[in-house]
Amino acid sequence: MLKIMAFGLNYAELLTRNGESPDVRFPRVIGIEAVGTVYDTKAGSGFRVGQTVMTLMGGLGREFDGSYEEYALIPNHQLYPLPIKDSWTQLATIPESFYTAYGSLNRLRLSTGAHLLIRGGTSNAGIAALLLAKAMGYTVSTTSRDSGKLQTLQDLGADETLLDQGSLDTTISFDGILELVGTTTLRDSLQQLATTGTAVVTGGLGGAWSLPDFSPFEVPGYLTNFQSTNVDAQLLSQAIALIKNHHLQLPIAQTFELANIAQAHQAMINSHKIGKIVVIANHE
Known part of the structure; x- marks a missing residue:
């Protein structure tokens, strides 16, 4: 009990x-x-x-x-x-925020120094991903629909913040993309993905769970997903170690x-x- x-x-x-x-x-x-x-x-x-x-x-x-x-x-x-x-x-x-974030980052299989985009950066999973990604040695760009929250994301360690107006104003080709907004912004996110990069769809903050007329040929690199429904104890243990060693809060x-x-x-x-x-x- x-x-x-x-x-x-x-x-x-x-x-x-x-x-x-x-x-x-x-x-x-x-x-x-x-x-x-x-x-x-x-x-x-x-x-x-x-x-x-x-x-x-x-x-x-x-x-x-x-x-x-x-x-x-x-x-x-x-x-x-x-x-x-x-x-x-x-x-x-x-539990839920850090496990979801770490499980998603694990799917991207990025190397130290890789450039990561977090779409939906002010969600709890997005913030946890930012903290973990910086501890893992990634360069992190993260987004918000609220310009008033961009400074907070910078204070939490983001290397770059982007205002999300349905599309992103950036010329960067990202090594990895954590898509937390979901299918409503997925097409735009994929336009920012490097041809050798990976995007992981984890959330549905945009309120939609499917994408009409989506073609796999729209994916320039690799596309996968992560769900926290069934917990992988090893992944969770790895996340806890990062939190503990880097005093993440x-x-x-x-x-x-x-x-x-x-x-x-x-x-x-x-x-x-x-x-x-x-x-x-x-x-x-």
């Missing part, structure tokens, strides 16, 4: 709450990630009571009850050690107590702040 200490909010949970996840059967406690401690476990599980762990995806909050509670029954194979000392609030920013937009989860969801809808919204469990 996991004693949940904190969790980050994700747009996917809004969709589920609104009935837009057809595979989810209600009643269901939603929430796709959490950090906390092992409250109880069977002998031989590989975990000890009180150990700091995290969980994410793999059916959490969809096939079985998720993180919007104080305690949760989690399969042992979906608990992952979290050997980083930090506040629960900061630890809660790690995702900005926190707001924090709420679990009792105020409705207000937290409203903030997720209305907030324009960069960073993760985190909920703290109400343990007495």
Whole structure:
């Protein structure tokens, strides 16, 4: 059993709450990630009571009850050690955002010094990708539709920021492109890809999941995708090592107590702040 200490909010949970996840059967406690401690476990599980762990995806909050509670029954194979000392609030920013970002970067198979474009740079996965990519030695260009957020991206380490107006004003041919906006900007992103480069589609921030009349011959280099649905423990461990060794921290937009989860969801809808919204469990 996991004693949940904190969790980050994700747009996917809004969709589920609104009935837009057809595979989810209600009643269901939603929430796709959490950090906390092992409250109880069977002998031989590989975990000890009180150990700091995290969980994410793999059916959490969809096939079985998720993180919007104080305690949760989690399969042992979906608990992952979290050997980083930090506040629960900061630890809660790690699971989904950093795993998604690292898994996507891993698909690009870039070398040190490669030039990466992050399309959708102010999303939590985009910011996590920026932090990880700089730690991995890449040159990073990143985008925002809001000119007022470009300076924040520079402060977080971006080598170049680009205003995204549906198309990008750049002459660079990128070695790798992380497409988080999705199919609404994919064609334009591919125009910026080097003939030996790779683009990975990870997100759908643009609200569309398919591209009409798309031809594979539009791809100048290579095109792939990444999904965090089923967690690769080795990839997650590699991401945690980078976070720990480089002291990476995702900005926190707001924090709420679990009792105020409705207000937290409203903030997720209305907030324009960069960073993760985190909920703290109400343990007495």
